[in-house]
Amino acid sequence: MATFSSLGLALYAGLILTIMLSSCGCGLLSLNTAVLNIASPKKLMGAVEVDPWRVQELERYGVLQPGDTLLLYHDHTGMGDGTAGCMVLAPEDQAAVVRWDDTKETARVEVSGATVTQNPEDVTITNGDAQVVCPFGEDEGIEKFARMLQASAG
Numbered sequence: 001m002a003t004f005s006s007l008g009l010a011l012y013a014g015l016i017l018t019i020m021l022s023s024c025g026c027g028l029l030s031l032n033t034a035v036l037n038i039a040s041p042k043k044l045m046g047a048v049e050v051d052p053w054r055v056q057e058l059e060r061y062g063v064l065q066p067g068d069t070l071l072l073y074h075d076h077t078g079m080g081d082g083t084a085g086c087m088v089l090a091p092e093d094q095a096a097v098v099r100w101d102d103t104k105e106t107a108r109v110e111v112s113g114a115t116v117t118q119n120p121e122d123v124t125i126t127n128g129d130a131q132v133v134c135p136f137g138e139d140e141g142i143e144k145f146a147r148m149l150q151a152s153a154g
Helices: 002-039 052-061 142-153
Strands: 070-075 085-089 096-101 104-110 115-118 122-127 130-135
Touching: 052 070, 070 142, 096 130, 104 122, 104 130, 115 142, 122 142
Parallel strands: none
Antiparallel strands: 070 085, 085 096, 096 104, 115 122, 122 130
């Protein structure tokens, strides 16, 4: 009986050690995923690629209005948390580029008849007195964004 009691204590210690090691492993994998998300570029996304939580946050901020259809989305925050970015919307009347910073809409420009200029770091959309500057990092889809807006502005 004494042999079995010490064996039970060893099994219990092994179980606790296994739980501790698996918890540390899960923590390291989560940390690795977070670092990869921060380090990876925030690519330009089409409407079907945007996570539902991002759309819900835009609606909560008041940036995305009822009747607006999201066409393109680009998050330009360092953390990729969706608190700032640019998007192209197709409201009921005509398409518009919207920029928001710190969860508030800061600029909106209609695409039809607009002038689109591209620099290495940003795309500027100007229509009359209204202007939106959308910053992009390397390999985030700046060329695609500019081409699509130029085609729609024409």
